[in-house]
Amino acid sequence: MVVLGTGWAGTAFLKNLDYSLYDVKVISPRNYFTFTPLLPSVTCGTVEPRSIVEPIRKIIGKNKLLFNWFFILLSQKGEEIDYWEADCYKINTVGKKVLCRSKIGTNLDGTGEFVVDYDYLVIAVGAQVNTFNTPGVMEHCHFLKEIEDARRIRRSVIDCFEKASLPYLDEEERKKNLHFVIVGGGPTGVEFAAELHDFVAEDLTKLYPAIQDLVKISVIQSGEHILTMFDQRIAEFAEAKFQRDGIDVRTGYRVVKISDNSITMKCKSTGETSEPYGMAVWSAGVGTRPVIVDVMKQIGQENRRVLTTDEWLRVCGCDGIYAIGDCATISQRKVMEDISAIFKFADKDNSGTLTVKEIQDIFEDLCIRYPQLELYLKSKHMSDIADLIRDAKGGDVEKGSMQLDIDELKIALAHVDSQVKSLPATAQVAAQQGQYLAQCFNSMRDCEEHPTGPLRLRDSGRHRFRPFQYKHFGQFAPLGGEQAAAELPGDWISIGHGSQWLWYSVYASKQVSWRTRVLVISDWLRRFIFGRDTSC
Ligand code: FAD
Ligand code: MG
Ligand code: MG
Ligand code: MG
Ligand code: MG
Known part of the structure; x- marks a missing residue:
């Protein structure tokens, strides 16, 4: 079994899989799992980068401990899991091979490429950023997807403040450097804007009193509202709060071009405008990775937008391939x-x-x-x-x-x-899919060995192989100033300081290990006592 990716979906899969049943190879360019919901907190030093990542080898190792003290007694079968730090750049769906390339070392022919055969392939490579081919985005914008991105943003924010403090700049130049633009009014963009506002208001104004009034934060959103995936009450509250905070929310604007010092956007009513900026973060939209586009071509899904699976998460049109998380979508059967x-x-x-x-x-x-x-x-x-x-x-x-x-x-x-609705691209969906698929694989052997045995009886059989069903536990939007909006199942909306505490407790409990849990909580405490760290 080959598993591609160590993000939310891949890690949930590996944590729940019984390794004694399969010979598992994990391939991913990152040898750690990232707790993405806290990435916006890393951009401003509220949480340290190392607090939200966990080495994948540790996660795999833990699973072994949990299962194995008795599995080792029962069987001596292959319980080793191999992890290889590499990108999969091509999947041969007919020959059942994945072609990989390592960036960190080369083999004898000097390329770092290798081929792995599979019987079962679990694709969990996630999505990539989508610039919609807007000129200049790749060159001049920050993204917020990986831990390195968050680190770069943090350094860049401080750089902007230092640049604006230099003695030889005029007022206009200082203003330009302190104009922070966020493209995209989804949860990530909004959370980053809120986090940045707090960082400026609570920490940076004390350190840069001379230039504090020149700071401007803009959120640019092409739709009519921000946070459209949330309940309307939350979107309205967020817009009102941002207005009070002085965050400039521009709805109905589409960014058409970005150069190294100005950003050009278009609005239906007022036409094109350009504005100087100091730093821009692009968080508008996700796209399909090239390796997935290639698979879709091979199996006749080229007309689709995303790789499509059935409700058991098997990729339609090929054999032995499963896809989970942001890289795939489920095609629901119609009544x-x-x-x-x-x-x-x-x-x-x-x-x-x-x-x-x-x-x-x-x-x-x-x-x-x-x-x-x-x-x-x-x-x-x-x-x-x-x-x-x-x-x-x-x-x-x-x-x-x-x-x-x-x-x-x-x-x-x-x-x-x-x-019929397609599921959102969230960590919650990805993790549930990973867990579900692992449970299917765990009981697959049982069912093959005892086709008429107890596992095939109506209840247990049905529950083991029932189609994937998503359970929505609600979603949060942290809005800054120790306030958050929460949308809980059953149409429950709660906005304010209480929700922020709920947010703290949920995100602490969702950590993948006790190590990261302790680190994240102590980061929050450190911030409460000493403020955010501004040196980097
Ligand atoms: P990912 O987690 O992106 O994992 C993909 C994995 O595949 C990575 O390990 C990557 O290194 C690896 N990979 C990539 N290319 C290859 C390749 N060619 N070969 C092999 N491996 C490869 N969701 C929520 O539910 N709640 C939130 O609060 C929330 N906040 C978010 C905040 C931010 C800033 C971001 C960026 C996302 C947030 N999300 C949130 C969304 C959530 O992170 C994604 O939905 C989730 O990560 C999807 O999981 P995945 O496993 O499909 O992909
Ligand atoms: Mg994954
Ligand atoms: Mg991840
Ligand atoms: Mg999906
Ligand atoms: Mg009848």
């Missing part, structure tokens, strides 16, 4: 495509009509296979499929005598597929 099969399956007595009871009997299975059904019922404020049928057949039909033929079933379920 209407399978409607005849559903009807046949439900019609246990082959009568050609369905009773409500027959439908209710398969309802639970239907909801697992087609999660959109539950969403649809919820959106209609219905708790039972019988309501849906009654609705389609016209109100006053007696429950017991209700019979449905295929056309009536079609009418009843006609709009269910409108609730």
Whole structure:
């Protein structure tokens, strides 16, 4: 088994996989896992870079300890995991090989390239930044994706302040150097803007009193609002708070060009404008990595935007390849495509009509296979499929005598597929997919060895191999000034200082190891007592 990537998806997979069952090779250009939600905190020194990374070899090693004191007794099979620090630059889906290139050392032919065969390939390479081919972005903007990016931003912020303090600059030049531009009003851009504002207001103004009034932070967003993936109340609160804080939020502006000292943007109503800036961070959009684009071409997915898998996370159109996290998306089966099969399956007595009871009997299975059904019922404020049928057949039909033929079933379920949604590109999704896939692999051997054994019985069998289902536990948007917005399941919105404390506790508990947990918490304490570190 070859695993590509050691981010959220890859690490969750490796943490949950039973290594005694497979010969696992892990390939990734980074030999550590990064806790990406805290990257914005690293850009301003609230948290130190090393506090949010954990060596992958340690994570793998821990898993061994957890499982193995008894696995070693039971079996002497291959429990070693190999990790190789390299990029996979091509996947041969027919020959089942991955072609890799190491940057840190060369082999005999002087290239650092090597080939690995696989039976199972788990692709978890994530996404890359997308500049939408805007000129100048690659050359002049910072990104915020990796730990090195966060380090560079931190150094650059301080550099801007030092530059603006030099004796030979005029006021205009100082202003330019202290203009921080953030392109993209998504969660990352907003969180970085909030973090930067706090850094300036709480720490830097004390150190640079002469130039503190010249600082300007702008957030440029092409849509009408920032934080569009959040509830509208949160977006509005964030916009109002930023306005109070003096952060300039420009909605409806699209950046068209960036040169080394000015940024050009376009707005429908006012046309093109240019503005000088000191530092720009690009956090607008994600794109597909070249190695994935190439796979998509090989397997006939070239018309799609992202690599597509089925609900068991198997890549459609090839054999033995699984994809999890930001690099892939799930293609959800449609109820209407399978409607005849559903009807046949439900019609246990082959009568050609369905009773409500027959439908209710398969309802639970239907909801697992087609999660959109539950969403649809919820959106209609219905708790039972019988309501849906009654609705389609016209109100006053007696429950017991209700019979449905295929056309009536079609009418009843006609709009269910409108609730099919693709999952967001978040750590939460990636981690759940990694965990799910590992559990599938762990029980695969069992099921092959005991095809009729207890594992295949309805309950356990179904639960082991049920399609991937995402559970949304809510999301946060830290807005600075010790305030955060939280959107929790069940339409719960909470905004303010309390949510910030919730944020602290959730992010502390989500750390991958006790080492990083202790480091992150002590960084927060250090910041409370001494402020952020401005030397770097
Ligand atoms: P990644 O975590 O990006 O991992 C990809 C891995 O693949 C990396 O190890 C990389 O080195 C490796 N790789 C890349 N190319 C290759 C190759 N060619 N061959 C082999 N390996 C390769 N999500 C949330 O849910 N909540 C948040 O608060 C949140 N905040 C975020 C803040 C920031 C600043 C960022 C950038 C993201 C944030 N996210 C958040 C999103 C979250 O980080 C991603 O959704 C998540 O990382 C996706 O996991 P992944 O495993 O698919 O990809
Ligand atoms: Mg990953
Ligand atoms: Mg990661
Ligand atoms: Mg995905
Ligand atoms: Mg029947």
